[in-house]
Amino acid sequence: MTCHEIKELTVPYLELDLEPSRIWDVTAHLDGCAGCRTEMESVRQVLVRVKGMAVPDPGDRFWNEFPGKVRLALARERPPIPAGLRKGMAGWPMALAASVLLLVGAWSLKGRRRRRRSRARSRRRPRRPSPSCLNLPKRIGMNSGMRTPIWLLSKWRPAWTVRRWIACSEISREGMMNRHSWNRSSMAAMLVAVLASPVLAQEMERPGGPRPMPPVMEELDRMGGPERGPGGGEESGRHFEAKKRERLMQALHLDEATRSRLSQRLEQLDQKGEDLRRQRKEAFEALREQAQGLRKGMKRGSREGGGRKSEDAPPAAGPAVDSGALKQALERVYAVEDAMSGLRRERVHALREILTPEQQVKYLFFTMKFQKAMRERLQREQGGQEGGPMDMKR
C-alpha cells in the first residue's frame, strides 16, 4: 500500500469506516511509515478538536419556553394554501368577476339598445297604442313573453290587432327590462362582492403596517424593559447608547472616581457628537439641494441638445447651478466629517488617559461586541424573517 493510498484512507480509517482487511493493511503501513503516522495524527487531532467545540446551553428557561414560542409563531403564520392553488391565487376571483361583469354589461347594453329602438319606433308612429291594450284577451296579452307568437301574425287576424299587440308587448317588455336590469346589476354587484371577498379578507388579515417582529426580538424587547418607547431612530439610538454605557460601566468594574471622570468625559463627547450629527444632517441637506439643481441643469442641457450626440456637435449646455455654492456645500460636508473623525480620536484619547490598558481592552471588545449585536438586531428588524423558497419534497 502506498502513502498516497493511505492519505485517501486516513479519515475512513479513523472513523472505522473500512473493511477489516483494509484496516489491517493501513495499520501495517503506518507501523513502518513515520510520515503517514504524523499525517494520521494531525487528522485525528483535527477531529478531536472539532468534536471538542461545544454549543453553549441557552438554559432551562429557554428550553421550557421554546414550545410556547413555536406555538405562537405557528399561530401567527397564515394557514397553508394548497400547492395547486398557490400560483395565481389572488388573481382568479378577480378575473372571474371581471368576466361576469363583462357578460352582464353586454346583456344590459343589448337591452338598452332594444329599448331605444322601441322608443324610436313609437315616436315614428302617430297613433300610440292606447292603454286599453292592457285589456286584451289573456292569451294575447301581458304574459305573452318576449317573442311575438307566429300564429298571431297569420293573415286571418286583422292588422290593427297585431300592431296593437306588438306595441303592448314592447311596453310590457320595457317595463320588464327596467325591472330586470336593476335586478341584474344588483346580482352582478353581489356576485362580485362574494367572489372578491376571500381576496379582500386575505388582504385585511395581512398586517398592513410593519412586518411582525421575530419572536426572538420580542423576547429581547421584553428582557430589555419598558423604557424603549415608540420614538424614532434618534430616540432608539440614544436608548441604545445609554444602555451600552450602563452595561459597559458594570463590565469595567471601575472605582467611583474613575467612573465619574469617565462618564463626565464621555457625556461631553456625546454632546459634541450630537451637535456634529446635526451639523452633518444640515450639511447633507444643503448638498442634496445643490445636487438636485445640478441634475436639473444636466437634464435641461441634454434636452436642449436634442438628445442627439453627434461627433461634431457642441457639448450640451452646462448645468445651471451655482458652482460656488456647490463647492461650499461640499466643503461643509468635508469639514463636518473631519470633525467627526476628530471626535473619534478624542474619544480614544480620553480612554487612554482615564483607563488602564486592561480596561481599555475590555472597553474596545465590549464596544465591538455591542455594535455587532446592535447591527444584527437592526438588520433582523429591518429584514424580518426571510424564509426564502424551501424545498420540502420529502
Add this chain to the structure above:
Amino acid sequence: MAESDYQLLDRYATGNGAAFEELVKRHQKTIYNLAYRMLENHADAADLAQRTFVQAFLHHQNFKRESSFRTWLYQIGMNLCRNAIRDRARRVHEDVHELELAGSQDIFAEVAGAELKDRLGRAIRTLPTRQKEALVLRVYHDHAFAEIGTIMSCSEGTAKANYHHAVDRLRRALVSGEG
C-alpha cells in the same frame, strides 16, 4: 412505551396540542444545535430552530414519511440555514470574536485561551457550505453518510467526499496556523 414521531404527528394532525409539545421538546435541542453549529450565534440559532418547527408543522401534510421525522426536520433546518448563510453573505458582516465580559476577570488569559479555538472556528467558518454541512452532521450529530446524503439532497458518495474535503481543509488550516 414512548410514542413514535409518526404517532405523535398523527395525533397532532387531529388537533392534539400535547403531541405538538412532545414533538417539539423531543427535537428542539437537536435542531437548535444544528442551527448553532451552522450560524454560530444564539439569537440566529434560536430564531432558525423556531422557524424550522413552524415550517414543519405548517407543511406536515407534505411529509411523505420516506424518512424519519427527525431527518425531515434536519432537511428543513438545513435549507433554512443555507438561506440564512446566503443572506448573511450578502450583508457586510464584520466578524468579531465574542467574549463574555461580564464574568471574566482575566481578559488576557481568556483571549490567549480562545486563540487556538478561534483558529479552528475561523477555519470551520470559511469552509464551503456543503463541506460544513457534512462536517456538522457527521461530527456533531453522528449521522451515517447515507443519512447525510438524504439531508443534503445528494448521494452518499458526495456527502463522504464533502466531509473528507472539510477535514483535510481544517487540517491544512491548523498546520499552517501552527507553522
